[in-house]
Amino acid sequence: MSTEHESAPGSGELVAGIDSSTQSTKVVVCDAASGEVLRSASAEHHDGTEIDPEVWWNALCRATDGLLDGVSAIGVGAQQHGLVALDADGAVVRPALLWNDTRSAEAAERITAEFGGAAAVAGMTGTVPVASLTVAKLRWMAEHEPRLADLVTDVVLPHDWLTARLTGGEYVTDRGDASGTGYWSPGEGRYRHDLLARAFGGRSPNTPRVLAPGEPAGTTPSGVLVSAGTGDNMAAALGLGIAPGDVVVSLGTSGTVFACSGTATGDPTGTVAGFADATGRFLPLVCTLNAARVLTSTAELLGTDNAGFDRLARSAEPGAGGLTLLPYLDGERTPNLPGATGTLHGLCRDNMTPENLARAAVEGMLCGLAEGLDALRGQDVPVRRVLLIGGAARSEAVRRVAPGIFGVPVTVPRQAEYVALGAARQAAWSLAGTDRPPEWPLATEVDLPVDDESDGARIRQAHRSTLHRMHPGVHG
Ligand SMILES: Nc1ncnc2c1ncn2[C@@H]1O[C@H](COP(=O)(O)OP(=O)(O)O)[C@@H](O)[C@H]1O
Numbered sequence: 062m063s064t065e066h067e068s069a070p071g072s073g074e075l076v077a078g079i080d081s082s083t084q085s086t087k088v089v090v091c092d093a094a095s096g097e098v099l100r101s102a103s104a105e106h107h108d109g110t111e112i113d114p115e116v117w118w119n120a121l122c123r124a125t126d127g128l129l130d131g132v133s134a135i136g137v138g139a140q141q142h143g144l145v146a147l148d149a150d151g152a153v154v155r156p157a158l159l160w161n162d163t164r165s166a167e168a169a170e171r172i173t174a175e176f177g178g179a180a181a182v183a184g185m186t187g188t189v190p191v192a193s194l195t196v197a198k199l200r201w202m203a204e205h206e207p208r209l210a211d212l213v214t215d216v217v218l219p220h221d222w223l224t225a226r227l228t229g230g231e232y233v234t235d236r237g238d239a240s241g242t243g244y245w246s247p248g249e250g251r252y253r254h255d256l257l258a259r260a261f262g263g264r265s266p267n268t269p270r271v272l273a274p275g276e277p278a279g280t281t282p283s284g285v286l287v288s289a290g291t292g293d294n295m296a297a298a299l300g301l302g303i304a305p306g307d308v309v310v311s312l313g314t315s316g317t318v319f320a321c322s323g324t325a326t327g328d329p330t331g332t333v334a335g336f337a338d339a340t341g342r343f344l345p346l347v348c349t350l351n352a353a354r355v356l357t358s359t360a361e362l363l364g365t366d367n368a369g370f371d372r373l374a375r376s377a378e379p380g381a382g383g384l385t386l387l388p389y390l391d392g393e394r395t396p397n398l399p400g401a402t403g404t405l406h407g408l409c410r411d412n413m414t415p416e417n418l419a420r421a422a423v424e425g426m427l428c429g430l431a432e433g434l435d436a437l438r439g440q441d442v443p444v445r446r447v448l449l450i451g452g453a454a455r456s457e458a459v460r461r462v463a464p465g466i467f468g469v470p471v472t473v474p475r476q477a478e479y480v481a482l483g484a485a486r487q488a489a490w491s492l493a494g495t496d497r498p499p500e501w502p503l504a505t506e507v508d509l510p511v512d513d514e515s516d517g518a519r520i521r522q523a524h525r526s527t528l529h530r531m532h533p534g535v536h537g
Pocket residue numbers: 082083084085312313314315353354356357367368450451452453454455456457
């Protein structure tokens with residue numbers, strides 16, 4: 062466990078936000094009125110694509126140990142989509158299957174066809190099922206673990222499970238996280254139990270009650286208010302307080318590109334997931350499976366750490382001497398290539414240097430996300446600037462390369478755990494009982510202009526031609 066920061070408490074009420082993401086749990090304690098972060102801590106999870114939810118609970122307990130004194134309300138943001146399948150006694154029937162587990166890829170294809178095809182299902186739930194979605198994981202379970210599937214009475218998501226652990230009460234969720242299941246309609250604001258039953262062998266298990274934005278979930282046994290919680294990307298949007306024209310690019314385990322929108326989307330190509338947000342609006346989002354770990358794995362290969370990797374990447378020329386990396390190290394979700402592996406293209410004796418390899422990793426990761434920005438534009442989402450967050454946004458190399466590849470100015474907000482901050486802001490909202498969340502100012506660390514678009518365009522073109530050479534079926 063690490064406690065990262067401590068300063069004098071503010072005068073007002075305190076709220077806490079938790080981010081239970083893929084690699085770790087982070088906690089911030091904030092002043093409820095201003096959002097100023099007063100205390101923070103984190104605890105690691107172990108690697109893998111399935112995990113016993115007790116690991117999240119233990120990490121939450123370690124990270125919050127001694128941190129919550131004086132806190133009046135708490136909120137949980139957590140990784141989206143994970144399947145927590147429970148039996149009649151409330152016990153998990155198997156470890157949770159996470160968003161980055163690709164075993165459900167064929168199941169996703171089958172249910173998309175059964176639901177009437179991509180356009181039809183995008184119209185019903187906003188999102189075309191891929192391996193990540195809860196609905197695909199349920200089908201996989203029904204097909205491959207039928208005896209366990211028979212035991213399932215309730216299906217909840219990671220944040221629902223943690224929230225209920227805090228309250229000791231019924232399972233509840235919010236519209237943001239519910240929208241990532243594949244059996245909830247953001248446009249209609251209701252579950253599609255018919256789709257859930259069709260995916261799960263004809264039977265629809267219980268699903269958590271969907272709370273209204275700002276509605277509390279309950280209290281802890283010691284009387285601390287617990288807010289509804291939400292998915293991690295929805296929490297980040299709330300933590301950043303994004304406005305029209307702002308698009309968030311989050312470089313965590315996943316790479317996500319998202320914006321808030323007043324209208325529900327339903328992209329029939331499946332690239333843009335039509336999620337809901339935590340405030341009553343919508344959150345069109347593109348997700349890649351390979352982001353920060355592309356950099357950390359390349360650093361490991363090169364025998365260096367994050368700082369050394371950064372120095373290498375920054376000393377190579379734009380275009381990495383002709384190297385392109387398709388960084389599908391864990392398969393890929395966008396483009397939908399769950400079984401893919403990575404490709405390093407264009408090697409010759411002259412360009413085969415650690416510097417070029419590091420730079421190709423940065424460019425390859427960012428090119429995938431730039432495709433996401435284009436896909437959002439295709440859904441009429443305005444893209445005026447990118448807000449860059451997540452672990453890999455700390456990388457100086459990423460910061461230098463991103464504006465050129467994205468073709469729009471990039472703002473790096475002041476370093477903070479924005480998922481945890483958004484969960485804390487939701488807690489402050491529930492505590493205040495107001496119609497809207499409290500206004501918390503967003504501080505900027507640096508604004509990065511686009512200084513050489515032509516490099517970015519050239520790099521993206523090289524990335525696209527490698528993609529089409531290796532995966533000719535991918536459109537775009
Ligand atoms: N300076 C850096 N350069 C590259 N990657 C970094 C840097 N700092 C942290 N990371 C990586 O960011 C990732 C964690 O990011 P985070 O947003 O917390 O992920 P998640 O929310 O998915 O758990 C880790 O893989 C970590 O190694």
